[in-house]
Amino acid sequence: MRVGRSSYRAVSWHLESGGVQWVEQRLLPHRFEQVVSRNPEDVAVAIESMQVRGAPTIGATAAYGLALAWKEGKERFNEFWLPRFRATRPTAVNLFHACDVMQLYSEQNPTITQMIERAGAYADAEVMANRKIGACLAEFLxxxxxxxxxxxxxxxxxxxxxxxxxxxxxxxxxxxxxxxxxxxxxxxxxxxxxxxxxxxxxxxxxxxxxxxxxxxxxxxxxxxxxxxxxxxxxxxxxxxxxxxxxxxxxxxxxxxxxxxxxxxxxxxxxxxxxxxxxxxxxxxxxxxxxxxxxxxxxxxxxxxxxxxxxxxxxxxxxxxxxxxxxxxxxxxxxxxxx
CATH class of the missing domain: 3.40.50.10470 (Translation initiation factor eif-2b; domain 2)
Known part of the structure; x- marks a missing residue:
């Protein structure tokens, strides 16, 4: 959606840096800033500290964070990073859904690029769902x-x-x-x-x-x-x-x-x-x-x-x-x- 004359997403993949980009929501409405990181721990902390929040955004952020974590290998991904992201917030089930999706996809032994694409597809699916929800809601209103x-x-x-x-x-x-x-x-x-x-x-x-x-x-x-x-x-x-x-x-x-x-x-x-x-x-x-x-x-x-x-x-x-x-x-x- 729009901020000024530009369009943004709450979280996305930052192509130039090869990392995750998110809106730092704790600064709003006074300052609009985006954070970029290539470190999956930074992404997990962003969820815990409510730099990002909202159930679907939390899920998409976790998906991108796990795509970053895939660079550290399958064993580290399963034994450390999946539990790490699952523990960030307890109530929003989208977080656990995203972790399950990324874990299931990892069993195919994808490349890093494929993991990033899978996370992007997860985020895109949430956006498409939101548009359909809005069209239906508009009929009620x-x-x-x-x-x-x-x-x-x-x-x-x-x-x-x-x-x-x-x-x-x-x-x-x-x-x-x-x-x-x-x-x-x-x-x-x-x-x-x-x-x-x-x-x-x-x-x-x-x-x-x-x-x-x-x-x-x-x-x-x-x-x-x-x-x-x-x-x-x-x-x-x-x-x-x-x-x-x-x-x-x-x-x-x-x-x-x-x-x-x-x-x-x-x-x-x-x-x-x-x-x-x-x-x-x-x-x-x-x-x-x-x-x-x-x-x-x-x-x-x-x-x-x-x-x-x-x-x-x-x-x-x-x-x-x-x-x-x-x-x-x-x-x-x-x-x-x-």
Missing amino acids: AVGERRILTHCNAGWLAAVDWGTATSGIYHLAHAGENPFVWVDETRPRLQGARLTAWELNQEGIDCRIQADGAAAWMMAQGRVDAIVVGADRIAANGDVANKIGTYALSLAAKEHGVPMYVAAPSSTFDPACLKGSNIPIEEREGSELLEMDGMDRAGSIQQIRIAATGVVANNPAFDVTPFGNITAVVSELGVWQP
Whole structure:
């Protein structure tokens, strides 16, 4: 998608250097920078530290990182690098799907070039899935002005290109419609305020950031027509793990009769996970709640503490929304409804 007048992907292969290139998402929206590395450890750290994030982007990044790791030989690839990448994040199943794909392909003893091409094909497939998801979502969202609420970032930064939840919004905008988006700020890492609002602004789509706690009130006031979110893992029974706060949104949506759509590629489905209660939920450092980054008036990015010294925080990164609270799950394979 666009940044200024240029098009980018969240992660890609950098031909000139022979390495992986990704958008350093922690710097957004204040600075747009790309990182390039030929070291698979740097790629693994990028996933762990949330330089890259979003389930499909995590999967594609791992695929590229494992292509780099193939240069160290098959034994090292299987004994060290596959476990290393699998351990980077626990909830997003796309990561494990990408590792499985690359492991299976490695059994054919491909060349390094072929491994890189396989990783690229994996990323391309995610982008194609996103475009199909968007076309389907756009049919659900009626023509004309629509007031759509989204939570966290399920845009191109999270999904290589186009995004999952945002893909339908982009399809509407490119068709000449006028979608309006309520963007939940999404505490504690503010992916909505920092990333989704920035993405939409780059595409010229009208949006407004709101506090997470405002969403239910806006629904009660009749100012939300639909909710569209992404997913990090979808269980066999349709339960959806997504950014913390999604479950609460679903309860408010059900109360006020607002349709709630989940947009995710098939790589996010985990048929081996029978129900949502079996999905591992990542617990992140409490410092994410106790501290905040921002740009001061001099243009310098600073970190400040917002809670009293000695206070501790509980920080589950995801929650699980029951399938029955969802209007439809939309993937490139079709629509799944309770």
